[in-house]
Amino acid sequence: MKIINTIDEMRSASRSIKKEGKTIALVPTMGYLHDGHLSLVREAGKKCDYLVVTIFVNPAQFGEGEDLKIYPENLSRDKALLRNLDTDFLFLPAAQEMYPPDFQTYVDVKDLSKNLCGEFRPGHFCGVATVVAKLFNIVAPDIALFGEKDYQQLRIIRQMVEDLNFDIKIVGMPIIRESGGLAMSSRNSYLSADEKAAAGSIYRSLKAGKKLFLAGARNAAEIKRAALEKAAGEVDIDYFELYDTNSLEPLDRVGEKALFAVAAHVGKTRLIDNIILEEDKS
Amino acid sequence: MKIINTIDEMRSASRSIKKEGKTIALVPTMGYLHDGHLSLVREAGKKCDYLVVTIFVNPAQFGEGEDLKIYPENLSRDKALLRNLDTDFLFLPAAQEMYPPDFQTYVDVKDLSKNLCGEFRPGHFCGVATVVAKLFNIVAPDIALFGEKDYQQLRIIRQMVEDLNFDIKIVGMPIIRESGGLAMSSRNSYLSADEKAAAGSIYRSLKAGKKLFLAGARNAAEIKRAALEKAAGEVDIDYFELYDTNSLEPLDRVGEKALFAVAAHVGKTRLIDNIILEEDKS
Numbered sequence: 001m002k003i004i005n006t007i008d009e010m011r012s013a014s015r016s017i018k019k020e021g022k023t024i025a026l027v028p029t030m031g032y033l034h035d036g037h038l039s040l041v042r043e044a045g046k047k048c049d050y051l052v053v054t055i056f057v058n059p060a061q062f063g064e065g066e067d068l069k070i071y072p073e074n075l076s077r078d079k080a081l082l083r084n085l086d087t088d089f090l091f092l093p094a095a096q097e098m099y100p101p102d103f104q105t106y107v108d109v110k111d112l113s114k115n116l117c118g119e120f121r122p123g124h125f126c127g128v129a130t131v132v133a134k135l136f137n138i139v140a141p142d143i144a145l146f147g148e149k150d151y152q153q154l155r156i157i158r159q160m161v162e163d164l165n166f167d168i169k170i171v172g173m174p175i176i177r178e179s180g181g182l183a184m185s186s187r188n189s190y191l192s193a194d195e196k197a198a199a200g201s202i203y204r205s206l207k208a209g210k211k212l213f214l215a216g217a218r219n220a221a222e223i224k225r226a227a228l229e230k231a232a233g234e235v236d237i238d239y240f241e242l243y244d245t246n247s248l249e250p251l252d253r254v255g256e257k258a259l260f261a262v263a264a265h266v267g268k269t270r271l272i273d274n275i276i277l278e279e280d281k282s
Numbered sequence: 283m284k285i286i287n288t289i290d291e292m293r294s295a296s297r298s299i300k301k302e303g304k305t306i307a308l309v310p311t312m313g314y315l316h317d318g319h320l321s322l323v324r325e326a327g328k329k330c331d332y333l334v335v336t337i338f339v340n341p342a343q344f345g346e347g348e349d350l351k352i353y354p355e356n357l358s359r360d361k362a363l364l365r366n367l368d369t370d371f372l373f374l375p376a377a378q379e380m381y382p383p384d385f386q387t388y389v390d391v392k393d394l395s396k397n398l399c400g401e402f403r404p405g406h407f408c409g410v411a412t413v414v415a416k417l418f419n420i421v422a423p424d425i426a427l428f429g430e431k432d433y434q435q436l437r438i439i440r441q442m443v444e445d446l447n448f449d450i451k452i453v454g455m456p457i458i459r460e461s462g463g464l465a466m467s468s469r470n471s472y473l474s475a476d477e478k479a480a481a482g483s484i485y486r487s488l489k490a491g492k493k494l495f496l497a498g499a500r501n502a503a504e505i506k507r508a509a510l511e512k513a514a515g516e517v518d519i520d521y522f523e524l525y526d527t528n529s530l531e532p533l534d535r536v537g538e539k540a541l542f543a544v545a546a547h548v549g550k551t552r553l554i555d556n557i558i559l560e561e562d563k564s
Binding site for chain 1: 289293297300301303384385386387388389390391392393394411412415416419420422441442445446447448449
């Protein structure tokens with residue numbers, strides 16, 4: 001695995017690969033890798049000739065008072081995990097390499113950034129879209145993989161790719177969960193044992209909502225009520241709503257398919273999770 | 283010359299060229315071509331294996347009450363001119379091809395879009411940056427050429443390329459002028475003979491300012507005063523200022539180099555022009 005710190009070097013590696021007529025798969029991460037990330041890396045490795053993983057804790061997607069400065073890291077462990085999965089290139093730029101002092105260009109996916117986390121983290125998705133556009137131009141991948149835990153992020157990136165005509169295929173990968181059901185996240189490392197137990201109730205809530213949907217319920221308020229009954233008292237909710245899977249507009253009534261998504265604080269840790277309500281699948 | 287109307291077809295043409303290991307030069311235009319455009323097309327033809335010209339009157343860069351609906355066009359003449367200059371591909375998409383109904387992603391180059399035309403045409407440069415980003419991704423050129431008449435636009439595109447890491451070389455080309463000195467523009471076709479005569483005073487004004495600069499003047503107000511004396515009464519000024527060539531911030535005192543830029547209405551027609559104040563060149 002070659003470790004690359006500069007944009008120029010990453011770009012020239014990608015150019016060489018393209019010249020050979022070979023393909024590149026990209027997995028962008030913020031590091032502190034868990035099994036969710038690793039499922040993306042494994043899949044990426046199967047899909048293309050060369051596998052590029054990036055680790056970059058992107059300042060542009062953190063708001064004031066958020067956890068940029070304490071975001072967990074364990075680079076030596078991450079490197080070992082990536083080497084083990086036959087990663088070809090680890091792109092690891094410094095913040096000033098990605099955002100020089102006169103940096104001022106932002107990509108904004110407007111409508112899709114309004115609801116869900118967009119309401120509680122203003123500017124977050126603009127930071128995400130901007131850094132992903134940069135990584136797409138630097139790495140020039142054929143495909144890029146993102147986790148479905150960040151459903152809104154994945155939807156926004158798909159829209160950006162379509163709107164700005166990036167010649168890149170976006171692949172979403174299923175949520176990987178801990179044994180108690182908690183969706184894997186680097187931020188789970190912030191949780192105490194008690195908090196982790198409480199956080200486990202988030203997925204139980206989503207599943208309770210889905211159970212009611214599968215039993216025929218279509219009224220969003222009714223589904224939410226059943227779900228919320230399962231949430232532990234320590235779970236402080238930002239949103240817990242049903243949305244159209246495409247437009248991300250909130251739904252009063254569910255049709256054939258809906259996104260049931262939640263963001264909640266457990267102690268000082270903000271967690272997100274979601275489940276798709278859809279018949280015929282479970 | 284192959285005429286292409288769809289993004290998919292343009293993209294696959296570019297892919298084939300890249301597969302051959304050949305290079306592409308792009309000249310994006312809004313059509314109604316004049317000698318300024320043609321100087322870009324000629325230069326582009328020299329620089330790469332394949333020459334792509336786009337004609338697209340981009341709705342996203344026109345504000346309300348602006349001239350989108352009456353923007354001049356003469357497609358058969360444009361095609362003949364481009365064929366004559368050995369253009370390989372003319373990309374000619376419809377507005378709905380570039381902006382489908384759910385389009386919502388915009389690129390904004392923030393600081394550089396504030397002054398000059400940015401003040402008088404809110405959203406204009408966001409529309410420009412967005413469509414140019416799209417064209418860059420669709421055509422995947424090695425180089426792209428833009429005229430220096432639209433100095434702010436050129437500066438913004440350079441910044442976008444740097445900030446979003448497009449792997450594209452941007453080439454600026456000198457202003458081409460009519461015999462009376464008026465900078466060539468498709469919008470000059472709106473001018474009556476009297477208006478055209480008055481519009482000619484814009485460049486005489488810029489030259490008067492430059493003359494004073496070359497004689498040693500460094501005070502912006504003094505240079506502007508000398509310039510404005512040459513402007514015809516029919517010229518209704520939006521701005522007529524000295525700017526830092528890099529930051530586009532207005533200057534009170536000129537150092538070694540400055541942009542002297544003007545936007546003005548002559549009748550109903552809005553015109554822009556500029557000159558670089560710099561010693562050793564004229």
